[in-house]
Amino acid sequence: MFDAVWTNANLATMAGDGLGIIEDGAVASIGQDIAWVGPRKNLPGPATATYDCAGDWILPGLIDCHTHLVFAGDRAEEFERRLTGVTYEQIAREGGGILSTVRATRAATEETLAAAALPRLNALLAEGVTTIEIKSGYGLDLATETAMLRAARRLGEARTVTVRTSLLAAHAVPPGFTQADYIAHVIDTILPGAAPYADAVDAFCDRIGFTPAETDAVFDAARALGLPVKLHADQLCDLGGAALAARHGALSADHLEHANPAGLAAMAAAGTVAVLLPGAGYFIRETHHPDIAAMRESGVRMALASDINPGSCPARSLLLMLNLGCTLYRLTVAEALRGVTCHAAAALGLPDRGMLAPGLRCDLALFRVNRPAELCYWIGGNPCAGRVVGGMSA
Known part of the structure; x- marks a missing residue:
C-alpha cells in the first residue's frame, strides 16, 4: 500500500x-x-x-542551486548609472556594488532580512522550486554573515522548502582591512564562528575579488572544518578558477564565462558541477559566454540557477533562466531542464533528489x-x- x-x-x-x-x-x-x-x-x-x-x-522538484536571496536594500541607482555607460567593475572599484549592499545589510536585523527575502522566495516556490541554496556575503563580518545564514534557515522554517546555506565571507574586502588582513580575518574568525550555520563555503575568485592563492587558503580552512566548497569562478576573466575548484573537489564552480577548456576538463574529472548563470550575463551585458562546446566535450555536468541578487541579477524567476540558458548559451531543452533538477542537486551535494x-x-x-x-x-x-x-x- x-x-x-x-x-x-x-x-x-x-x-x-x-x-x-x-x-x-x-x-x-x-x-x-x-x-x-x-x-x-x-x-x-x-x-x-x-x-x-x-x-x-x-x-x-526544481532546484535553484545558486542564489543571494538574503540582503537589504537594492541597487536600482547603480542600474541607472550603468545605463549611461558606467561599468559594473567601475562601480565596484568606487566603493559601490557589493559594498553598497553590505552597508544596507549590516544595518538590518535578522528578522528584517528574513522578512525582506520571503517575497523573493515565494516567487521561486510558485514556479516549482523545492530546494534552494542561499548565500551570505553581504555582511563581511562575523555578526552579519551569521545573521544572514540564520535568516536563510528561518526561510526554510517559514515555507515548505529545503534550504542549503553557503558562507560567502570571501566576497569583497570591507572598509578598514587590507585584502590580506581580511582573508586572515575570514579564516581565523568568520569561518569558525559561522560554520555551524553553513552547509558549504563559497568564495569570489576574480580580478575584483580574491586571488587564487587567497581562495586556496580559504578553501583549505573550510575543508579543515569539514565543509565542502563552491566557487564564483572566471566570471570577468580567466584566473584559473575552474581548475582551482577542481583541485579542491568543489561541489560546483559557478559563472565560468572565461573558464578555459583545460579547467573545465579538470572539473569534469573531479565531479565538480558547472553552474551557469545566464541572468547575470544578461543583466550586466556580458558578451563573452561560457564555452558550452568545451563543457559538452569534457562531459562536465551543467546546472542552471537564478543567481538572484541586488546587483548583477535581480531576477526572481528560475523558469526565466531556462529560456536564457537556451537562447543565450544555446543549451538544449534536456540540458536546461537537467540543469535545474539532477545537475543542480549534484551542485549542492544532494544525491537524494x-x-x-x-x-x-x-x-x-x-x-x-x-x-x-x-x-x-x-x-x-x-x-x-x-x-x-x-x-x-x-
Whole structure:
C-alpha cells in the first residue's frame, strides 16, 4: 500500500542522459520518498491518497542551486548609472556594488532580512522550486554573515522548502582591512564562528575579488572544518578558477564565462558541477559566454540557477533562466531542464533528489504544459500547477 499516488500524468524522470520521458505515467510515494515510478498501466498497488493530475507533466522538484536571496536594500541607482555607460567593475572599484549592499545589510536585523527575502522566495516556490541554496556575503563580518545564514534557515522554517546555506565571507574586502588582513580575518574568525550555520563555503575568485592563492587558503580552512566548497569562478576573466575548484573537489564552480577548456576538463574529472548563470550575463551585458562546446566535450555536468541578487541579477524567476540558458548559451531543452533538477542537486551535494526514481526524495513539480520544451520556450507566465515536498502537497 502506497501513501500517495500521482497518476494520469506525463513524467520527465531525468533518467539516463535525457529527460527520461514516460507518457501516461504515475509516481507513488511511501513517507517522504518515491516508492515507484512508471507507466500508469503498470501501477502495482493502491494508495491511501490518489491524485489525478489531468495530463500535467511531473518533473523532479526544481532546484535553484545558486542564489543571494538574503540582503537589504537594492541597487536600482547603480542600474541607472550603468545605463549611461558606467561599468559594473567601475562601480565596484568606487566603493559601490557589493559594498553598497553590505552597508544596507549590516544595518538590518535578522528578522528584517528574513522578512525582506520571503517575497523573493515565494516567487521561486510558485514556479516549482523545492530546494534552494542561499548565500551570505553581504555582511563581511562575523555578526552579519551569521545573521544572514540564520535568516536563510528561518526561510526554510517559514515555507515548505529545503534550504542549503553557503558562507560567502570571501566576497569583497570591507572598509578598514587590507585584502590580506581580511582573508586572515575570514579564516581565523568568520569561518569558525559561522560554520555551524553553513552547509558549504563559497568564495569570489576574480580580478575584483580574491586571488587564487587567497581562495586556496580559504578553501583549505573550510575543508579543515569539514565543509565542502563552491566557487564564483572566471566570471570577468580567466584566473584559473575552474581548475582551482577542481583541485579542491568543489561541489560546483559557478559563472565560468572565461573558464578555459583545460579547467573545465579538470572539473569534469573531479565531479565538480558547472553552474551557469545566464541572468547575470544578461543583466550586466556580458558578451563573452561560457564555452558550452568545451563543457559538452569534457562531459562536465551543467546546472542552471537564478543567481538572484541586488546587483548583477535581480531576477526572481528560475523558469526565466531556462529560456536564457537556451537562447543565450544555446543549451538544449534536456540540458536546461537537467540543469535545474539532477545537475543542480549534484551542485549542492544532494544525491537524494533531482530525479524521479524509487528511493529518492518525493519532491515533485507539476506543470500544465503540452511538452517539457514549453518550460524553456515561454518568456513570462507560470504554468506550475503544484508542488510536492517530501511526499506532501505544498
